[in-house]
Amino acid sequence: MTDRRKPFLAPACPGKPLLACLLSLLAAVGSAKAGAGIQYIEPNNDTGTSRVVIVDDTAQAHTAQLLPLDRDGRLVGKGDAAAQAEKILDNLEAALGAVHSGLDRAVKINIYATGPEVVAEVQKVFARRFRGEAKPAVSFVTGKLAHPEALVAMDAVAVAPDSGHEVKRVRSAALPGAKGGSHVAVLPPGARVYISGQAEKGDLAAATRKTLESLRATLKFLGLNDSDIVQLKAFMHPMSAAGTVEEEMARHFGGQAVPPLVLVEWSSTLPIEIELIASTPRSKDKYADVIEYLTPPGMQASPLFSRVARINRGKTIYVSGLYAGRAASAEEQIAEVFTELGRLLDKAGSDFRHLAKATYYVTDDAASRKLNELRPRYYDPRRPPAASKAMVAGTGQPGKTITLDMIAVPSPLRAEGKPE
Numbered sequence: 001m002t003d004r005r006k007p008f009l010a011p012a013c014p015g016k017p018l019l020a021c022l023l024s025l026l027a028a029v030g031s032a033k034a035g036a037g038i039q040y041i042e043p044n045n046d047t048g049t050s051r052v053v054i055v056d057d058t059a060q061a062h063t064a065q066l067l068p069l070d071r072d073g074r075l076v077g078k079g080d081a082a083a084q085a086e087k088i089l090d091n092l093e094a095a096l097g098a099v100h101s102g103l104d105r106a107v108k109i110n111i112y113a114t115g116p117e118v119v120a121e122v123q124k125v126f127a128r129r130f131r132g133e134a135k136p137a138v139s140f141v142t143g144k145l146a147h148p149e150a151l152v153a154m155d156a157v158a159v160a161p162d163s164g165h166e167v168k169r170v171r172s173a174a175l176p177g178a179k180g181g182s183h184v185a186v187l188p189p190g191a192r193v194y195i196s197g198q199a200e201k202g203d204l205a206a207a208t209r210k211t212l213e214s215l216r217a218t219l220k221f222l223g224l225n226d227s228d229i230v231q232l233k234a235f236m237h238p239m240s241a242a243g244t245v246e247e248e249m250a251r252h253f254g255g256q257a258v259p260p261l262v263l264v265e266w267s268s269t270l271p272i273e274i275e276l277i278a279s280t281p282r283s284k285d286k287y288a289d290v291i292e293y294l295t296p297p298g299m300q301a302s303p304l305f306s307r308v309a310r311i312n313r314g315k316t317i318y319v320s321g322l323y324a325g326r327a328a329s330a331e332e333q334i335a336e337v338f339t340e341l342g343r344l345l346d347k348a349g350s351d352f353r354h355l356a357k358a359t360y361y362v363t364d365d366a367a368s369r370k371l372n373e374l375r376p377r378y379y380d381p382r383r384p385p386a387a388s389k390a391m392v393a394g395t396g397q398p399g400k401t402i403t404l405d406m407i408a409v410p411s412p413l414r415a416e417g418k419p420e
Helices: 018-034 081-097 116-129 204-221 239-253 330-347 365-377
Strands: 038-044 049-055 060-063 106-113 137-142 152-159 168-170 184-187 192-198 229-236 261-265 272-279 291-294 308-311 316-322 355-362 386-391 402-408
Touching: 038 330, 049 106, 049 137, 049 330, 060 081, 081 106, 081 116, 081 152, 106 116, 106 316, 116 137, 137 402, 184 229, 192 204, 192 229, 204 229, 204 239, 204 272, 229 239, 229 386, 239 261, 272 386, 308 355, 316 330, 330 365, 330 402, 355 365, 365 386
Parallel strands: 106 137, 137 316, 192 386, 229 261, 355 386
Antiparallel strands: 038 049, 049 316, 060 152, 060 184, 106 152, 168 184, 192 272, 192 308, 229 272, 291 308, 316 402, 355 402
């Protein structure tokens, strides 16, 4: 006789009753929807990160560099790198939440630490926090931070809901203020530009003012203005004078909210260099390349980097910071890193001719010079990425004098199955 008390088992979920099966399927649909438009390449459960993340042509939230501070501006976790990393991830969640996004949609996180021992603790935190499918690409660099007792800082990029055709800058009530700055800005889907670092002479305040004016001229050449800026990154010294940069930013943008700002300590004869990301209208030329490399009037084109890279459409490819393995000399490290970059680009459906943005972190003159010497081996001189190169205290890994942080787009020819 049939046992009528035995629950019906759903064929789609062997071993599960119908109600439990339906709940599982609904959860799976929700998870797929949350991760829609994001592809993770070579995710690693041990690190909570992916080597590459590919994002569909969708809105992307870019945060400011956030510190381990509570909403009143007080440091959390003094002397404890893990506690500080946890607090910053909570702060990133709050910033992204202000534009209806979150860490479950993070595609790139940039991490700034005071030393390699802090990097090791942050990696453990990431392994705990990113245990699900979502595993962002990451990059590390070490040096002094804007808060004297902070051991780590971060900024993030995450997929966000489409909020229209204009850049949306937001401040979160859950986070401390920063002299008129935004905690997060949303880059609308469609075309966007990466402007290489620009620098002017003078003391820190004067150089910041003049560099911002120079960037404004570049935006004008592109038919854009200050309201189109999504994020600013400044390579500067001394980091103890970060407040001066923030004040000049607030003055430059007047009544506007200052775009999310990231600060990186560098060693240079110039006090500051500033790069930016901006939104731009889609190209009216339907035959325009997926990415264009532009030189504003009065600037000289270089085979090593483009002054401006404009992505007209399509996906974005974020590559985690790359390091050499056993290589020792600067030349060996660079060759190994670029070989690995080529492998990852190929796996992502891209190549060296479709790099959009490069950030090179080097720790000594030998690595800097050798990088300049070797880049032409890999780049089409008509299509090098927009770039900034910064000499920093450390790359995040002991003994490594260079790391690369790269952004690319897919090759249309690869997507269509045509030979290059």
